[in-house]
Amino acid sequence: MKRLLDALLPPACPGCGREGKVVCERCLAHLARRRGEPAGVPLGLAVAQPAGLVQLEWCCAYSGPARACLHALKYDGELRLVEPLAEQMAARWARAGIGGDVLVPVPVHAARLRQRGFDQAELLARAAGRMLHLPVAQALERAAKTAAQHALSRRARAANVGGAFMVKPVQPNSIAGRWVVLVDDVVTTGATFSGCAQALYASGAAAVSGIALARER
Numbered sequence: 001m002k003r004l005l006d007a008l009l010p011p012a013c014p015g016c017g018r019e020g021k022v023v024c025e026r027c028l029a030h031l032a033r034r035r036g037e038p039a040g041v042p043l044g045l046a047v048a049q050p051a052g053l054v055q056l057e058w059c060c061a062y063s064g065p066a067r068a069c070l071h072a073l074k075y076d077g078e079l080r081l082v083e084p085l086a087e088q089m090a091a092r093w094a095r096a097g098i099g100g101d102v103l104v105p106v107p108v109h110a111a112r113l114r115q116r117g118f119d120q121a122e123l124l125a126r127a128a129g130r131m132l133h134l135p136v137a138q139a140l141e142r143a144a145k146t147a148a149q150h151a152l153s154r155r156a157r158a159a160n161v162g163g164a165f166m167v168k169p170v171q172p173n174s175i176a177g178r179w180v181v182l183v184d185d186v187v188t189t190g191a192t193f194s195g196c197a198q199a200l201y202a203s204g205a206a207a208v209s210g211i212a213l214a215r216e217r
């Protein structure tokens with residue numbers, strides 16, 4: 001019901017509160033900050049390429065409007081944000097992405113899926129897939145309960161996702177021999193992407209890359 005009412009109300013930009021658009025032009029410019037940058041992880045970043053990924057791309061830092069938009073999407077269920085956010089990801093990938101046969105969303109925890117009723121990474125992947133003309137395979141699932149990542153230290157996070165993901169039994173054909181591009185809303189240490197990559201390679205993926213809307217340092 002709340003979502004139905006929200007859909008009837010004029011949107012307000014989560015980044016600045018301005019009414020009228022789901023995201024205003026100024027906040028969109030923040031989200032597009034890295035659009036023209038060269039591909040790959042810039043030198044001097046504390047965390048380089050996550051293990052197992054041939055390429056990692058993201059659109060902007062996880063701060064300001066990006067953080068506000070993702071909070072509005074995930075916690076307020078403002079699903080009108082899916083299109084503009086996915087458009088940023090598709091534009092960055094179209095500019096910098098190398099290869100890629102299929103988009104695979106990083107699966108949300110089952111408990112959170114039940115609570116929210118949607119998986120933001122899947123929605124972003126489906127919208128970006130349409131824009132990029134790439135198929136989307138919901139090929140991964142979480143293998144076991146993993147503690148909430150944000151509650152753990154950086155090192156504990158890296159260990160926490162080892163073996164945490166598996167390729168769904170019905171999906172190996174969409175993965176074997178394919179170049180997978182993982183899709184998530186935020187990347188922090190890259191440990192989640194690495195955990196997914198491990199499972200995908202075990203199912204015969206030819207290569208694994210990743211795209212996120214925002215990167216948290």
Ligand SMILES: [Zn+2]
Pocket residue numbers: 013014015016017018023024025026027028065
């Ligand atoms: Zn704004």
